[in-house]
Amino acid sequence: MGMAAESQFHVLAVDDSIIDRKLIERLLKTSSYQVTTVDSGSKALKFLGLHEDGATNPNTSSVSPNNHQEVEVNLVITDYCMPGMTGYDLLKKIKESSSLKNIPVVIMSSENVPSRISRCLEEGAEEFFLKPVRLSDLNKLGPHMLKTKFKDHNQKREKQEEKAAFQSPKRQEQEEQHQHQQQLLQQQSNNNKRKDIEEGLSPERTRPRYSGITAAV
Amino acid sequence: MLGLGADRLRADMNRLLAFLFHQGILDEQFLQLQQLQDESSPNFVSEVVNIYFHESEKLLRNLRSLLMDREFSDYKKMRIHLNQLMGSSSSIGAKRVRNVCVAFRAASEQNNRAGCLRALEVLEHEYCFLKNKLHELFQIEQQRVLAAGVRYPMQN
Numbered sequence: 454m455g456m457a458a459e460s461q462f463h464v465l466a467v468d469d470s471i472i473d474r475k476l477i478e479r480l481l482k483t484s485s486y487q488v489t490t491v492d493s494g495s496k497a498l499k500f501l502g503l504h505e506d507g508a509t510n511p512n513t514s515s516v517s518p519n520n521h522q523e524v525e526v527n528l529v530i531t532d533y534c535m536p537g538m539t540g541y542d543l544l545k546k547i548k549e550s551s552s553l554k555n556i557p558v559v560i561m562s563s564e565n566v567p568s569r570i571s572r573c574l575e576e577g578a579e580e581f582f583l584k585p586v587r588l589s590d591l592n593k594l595g596p597h598m599l600k601t602k603f604k605d606h607n608q609k610r611e612k613q614e615e616k617a618a619f620q621s622p623k624r625q626e627q628e629e630q631h632q633h634q635q636q637l638l639q640q641q642s643n644n645n646k647r648k649d650i651e652e653g654l655s656p657e658r659t660r661p662r663y664s665g666i667t668a669a670v
Numbered sequence: 671m672l673g674l675g676a677d678r679l680r681a682d683m684n685r686l687l688a689f690l691f692h693q694g695i696l697d698e699q700f701l702q703l704q705q706l707q708d709e710s711s712p713n714f715v716s717e718v719v720n721i722y723f724h725e726s727e728k729l730l731r732n733l734r735s736l737l738m739d740r741e742f743s744d745y746k747k748m749r750i751h752l753n754q755l756m757g758s759s760s761s762i763g764a765k766r767v768r769n770v771c772v773a774f775r776a777a778s779e780q781n782n783r784a785g786c787l788r789a790l791e792v793l794e795h796e797y798c799f800l801k802n803k804l805h806e807l808f809q810i811e812q813q814r815v816l817a818a819g820v821r822y823p824m825q826n
Binding site: 470471472473475476479480482483534563584585587588 | 702710714754756757758760761763
């Protein structure tokens, strides 16, 4: 196919709840992702190589302009409600950073608040998951991470092709194949995003909050 | 003769689980936890549940000491503890405990101290019940694993 065999995708999970961290870690590992968990937005930014004020940490090794962190992070999944920096604040900081803005971000929340969901999606979140997160939710992550890999890969390939004086027909065919796959993934992720907005607003996805209370207060 | 005891214990476990689901004490999120347990993470459910016990008891103590304070007025602080308890209960499938938290939160939003105290009593009771039942479940599971490992010599 022309693409180097990639190691696992690496996900950074952010949640102040120790139980939810344990859960999301297990969910991600079961889905064959590499996982790092942190308990706050500021620690997440530090891990990504960014200070809270937006300046890049000069001490983390950086070889290419796209890689300010020691370890590459392919996706950030974060809780919305956290003390200090919320998940929304973290999302904003990532999208405002030139080095990090291409990292897909997913928000999790225990509350189904449509205005919250649309605000996050507008700010650039790829998905919005209601807690508790299920394994089936994580199936939606792959396309977002692949898309970034394709984009990076294509950018590199374009650079190589500029250098090459002659482009073989086989290369041309491979490039067309990549672009076609990229379109398919883009389509798929768009469909998933629409589904998520619908799920966020549909009553079925809302956890029954007041049923089954046996205690009168 | 292999593991007949294990079969019976498995039946006991399923009966207890069915009871807990039927009574609304646990919901399908607990099943999700069980599905995440496998050879690579064989004690996942008990690990998570033990963390839940540890965290919940801390939160319940905080709630009680807040409400027992005669000068108590910080409902916002109380809601922070409550939201944490609600979230973690939801994450492990502790449906009844979570629902009591919701009622508790409603009382706190009305600054209803007496209502909060009543809710806390119910919460402590439900939590105790849940803890006992889950301990029972883990005990049966442990026995089942042991029984399944028993091998009797073949008679020739």
